[in-house]
Amino acid sequence: QVQLQESGPGLVKPSETLSLTCTVSGGSISTYSWTWIRQPPGKGLEWIGYIYYTGSTNYNPSLKSRVTMSLDTSKNQFSLKLSSVTAADTALYYCAREAAVFDYWGHGTLVTVSS
């Protein structure tokens, strides 16, 4: 059974960079697309982007200028960096696997942007 677990700081200051890591267990990261999705408190879902196992990426145009994704196949992990954060970036951040659908998700990690 594939499992995903997000990790990273729960509090980030405005204008700084949000950094999260997703650790995948029970399966190899060397296939499929690995995705970040966020959900502001009480609101809907926003696709941030994906990184393919080859390292190619595709980001949401609304966030593209601030997003960087990477992966570490030796650790079976992939990561998200979101720069110049504001309060609007406060959300529950999920990592997920896309195999036609987002079939496996982490539990999500809440990131609050506040000074």
Place this chain on the structure above:
Amino acid sequence: EIVLTQSPATLSLSPGERATLSCRASQSVSSYLVWYQQKPGQAPRPLIYDASNRATGIPARFSGSGSGTDFTLTISSLEPEDFAVYYCQQRSNWPRTFGQGTKLEIK
């Protein structure tokens, strides 16, 4: 970007009743439409993919239909555990987009 509009925003029904949820796309997504269920404190889980195919382990009371721009998720007879928020998502184009959700609540 393809905009998905779900209706109604909230649906109040009783266990045993039939639920019909709609999702309309701003342009054709062919059959590349997915439905998710999200319960409080949990990640979404896929129910229906490619408009009408049940995901692994999903009960037969859940069904999906539609193509192009108009899609429907039907729950034939509501069980207590079905009260949740439902999202549609298109996988036809980039960026992937979600509808705003329909909250299915107990009447």
